[in-house]
Amino acid sequence: MSKLYIIFLTLFLLYGCYDDKGNYDYKSLDSLLITLPSKTYSCLFGEKLQISPTIETTIPETDLIYEWEFYGKDGDNYWSRYFPVYKGKELDYTCLYNDTLLPGEGTYSLRLNVTQNSTGRHFYSEVVSVKLDFQLSHIGAMVLHGDGISSDIGIVVADEFQIVKPESSVIPEVYPHFYSNANAGERIDGRGQWIIQNCTKSSYRYPENIFVIAATDKGAVLAHSKSLLNNGSWNDLFNGGLNQGKPENVVINSMSFMAFDGGDVFKKTSTEVLFAVPLYATADYEYDFDPRILPFSHHTYKDVLRALLFDRAKRGFVAIIGSAGLNSFNKFLELDATVGAGSVNIPFNPGDMKADLIHMDLGGLGDHVLAVMKNDGGEYFMVEMDVSVKTAPETPKFKYDLMHVEDVKNNRVIDWAFGSTFMNMCYFATSEGVYRFSVDNGKTIRPEPLMTANNAKVRFEGNITMMKILKPDIFSGNNNDVYYKSNVEMVVGTYGGTSGSGILYSIELDPLSGRVLLVREYTGFDEICDVNIKGY
Template structure:
């Protein structure tokens, strides 16, 4: 038996000795790669071009492939998103605009060089901070030949054209886009930037103007008629802000209790209501609205109320709050401290002709000593007042500014007449205007491509344009149909 085992062991050794190993043991030398850059932290403005040229050394740098990886890239609509890794270039040198969302924190930026023979990857870890020029400044809604876009003017008067389309290349704005709004809601939802169009709208990121969500996502349930026109917080005493959408009024369910708008405010009576897209507010009645369908003012009573009410009949005031058979063109704050204005002004137009009227409300008033229906008068000696793209009111004197064609007017309420305070060249017509900190910012268009211009006109104590000239002028836009000042 022992002899047999020894024989088998000898046979195994012989076979093993004859076996030829056909494996590939042609080892490659280590291609130790080193990448060197001038610094490891980079700061770049969104949409500006970032250039990085790494110096690469190693045994063989010709057999490398490259990736530039950035992370975490998060979804702004999802606050719980941990972020993903995104490859933003496959070139050896980085040389392209940065479209990442601006942030106070740094992105991780990895330069990866992979040896295509050995499969080994070499990393250079960098940091990237993306800043923005769009934190504070004027947003401009431009009507172009085939689309609508949003441009921007920074506080130092630098123009950034077509910012919206650059941030949202796959989500062009509908040609029906008509309004842009930036509002500090003084609530849990913070600052809202929005663009409205027929049948909807978008909320926009505060630093990049990228679309965050559809307008309807601001509500617990989508409004019955999605036709947004305005959002306003008219008073320190009203919770707000109020969304004016499809002729209905919507409010947050508690200023610091919710981030979503609730159901439409309940109607004041069996007649129902169709709210004009404006609101006033004060200490006496909360928010005040106008029912365009039934030509009457309504109020919510302030606080957390979501029910609209009609004013009681009263024939001792300057006008009947329940009988104003005209079309409301605007309602804005006028005289008084910003947090507690004395007067709100409403401009109305006859439905049968172009005659206009000025109504004054004291939202801090009552029905006796300080009547809420404070005053009303026809607007006389004011050419084309009904055609103005907007109406602006002074907080210190009883004056209103409006525009028609190439002329800017000031309306003196006491004298009940208007005068031209600035005139542009024939054919350069005013298309939008706003007032802030004693300066009228307005847009004009001369009908030519690139013929849109924004002017800054300071107001003197008399109501005229200081020194009869503008202080700044920014040109090169298309037709600007709306503008709003955005604060980051």
């Protein structure tokens, strides 16, 4: 019976194949191409975002549905996805603040979703970025400058001072007196010292807690991060007068920022309005820390070394250790290289330098730190330390004499700067020029004038007043972007002695050779004291 079944089934299939004439009706589907005029857009909350797409298709317009979609959350939805916000081919959408979908200032993803009504097929544009702000802000370099009696803050908007690399070139704009113009001519009392913006990770969610802080020899002022309107003084950052009122430094530490005040250390997160009790009070500890703390983003010393400080009392280097790191600021390791050194011949003892700290930063090869020191005899020297090792005796690497350098010997150096992880990026400045040198396994330092890659000397107009390599520890926007030219952008300020004669030189460096690739000039300032990046 089963054999007969198989025979009949075979005959049936053969007949079916024979009867099939191969006359299939295939229908090609129409395509659709979406082109948007730009990849990035900017808009203020409350204003309209308008985009006109170009659509290439043979599908009838009456068969198409257009929906513009933002990526984010809506209502109680936990997962982020694209949500429609506007129907229509030409986007004409008023961007409104929304607790979930558009929860604040930042950069958001937008796309156009075109649906063919008859088939249900979807066609998507490329995703574009939309930067939303409550108020327009100038992103660029903050320039603290003045006449020695009072100070002002200028802003330079240019490609090299943007947080992320612009897709199209930014037209340079210079506002030498941005602060005083915003404050009815009022300037900042005192000679400028340092300037910073306290942009921590996720701080864009709490814009009311972001300030520009400008310090002078008479104190420090707070300025609104966008308008630079005066927002109070240094002491307004602290709760109940618990600080000494002596601004020394501000350090960005990921989700929080720290303030050094009269030897005490305070910490607060981006969600907190004011500093409370000190995280570290000098009176309660044996150390008197220099405010120039050097945090490390990597883990060293068996994954416990988090930052390097210099104790002004004992005149030695001290490391912050422990998994909590800067968040606790109560576990320290004195870098005494004689403890456990055995027969190791150390070139110097970081824990007992018998000298004062002049300047320190990450510099030289790998995870090395360079520090310029001055001993009691008035002699300058520089030390190189490796902060990636596991024991204190391994820390000191080389000690470099500096007294054979005439500018150093005769106290003509006004600034030092080191590029991280590159041995050829070592610099010092006098009032007359900038000089470059290399650190090479303890060999004699031989400075040369700052040169271009084509062996031309870089010349400056006026007297040099400051020099630094920009390495801002700031985070910008909801992507927590960091400065794209960090460690390769040098700034030099000069002054001709008269009002408005100050020049800011923007210098792009080649990290391998340490030489100059490009120089730009921005004018109209007074005597420039400090420069930093404004990311919000």
